[in-house]
Amino acid sequence: MAVDMENRSSWRTPSLGGAFVCNARGEVTHFVKSPAGSTVTNVAYRPGTSKIVMTESETGAILEADMPAQGAPLYSHR
Numbered sequence: 139m140a141v142d143m144e145n146r147s148s149w150r151t152p153s154l155g156g157a158f159v160c161n162a163r164g165e166v167t168h169f170v171k172s173p174a175g176s177t178v179t180n181v182a183y184r185p186g187t188s189k190i191v192m193t194e195s196e197t198g199a200i201l202e203a204d205m206p207a208q209g210a211p212l213y214s215h216r
């Protein structure tokens with residue numbers, strides 16, 4: 139799971155082929171579909187950017203996508 143600066147959470151379910159982005163009410167606002175396989179296993183923001191990074195374990199691919207907001211800093215980096 140990852141969180142952006144607008145308090146949206148990004149999460150994945152391995153069998154659904156991508157990452158969901160939800161607002162603070164839990165409503166899905168975006169879905170980032172994997173162009174590789176359908177088993178997205180991790181999601182994180184590249185530090186200091188609005189790029190989301192996903193790992194896809196079926197093919198071993200590391201995927202990136204531009205998102206509408208920058209990722210929030212990790213607690214340890216505040």
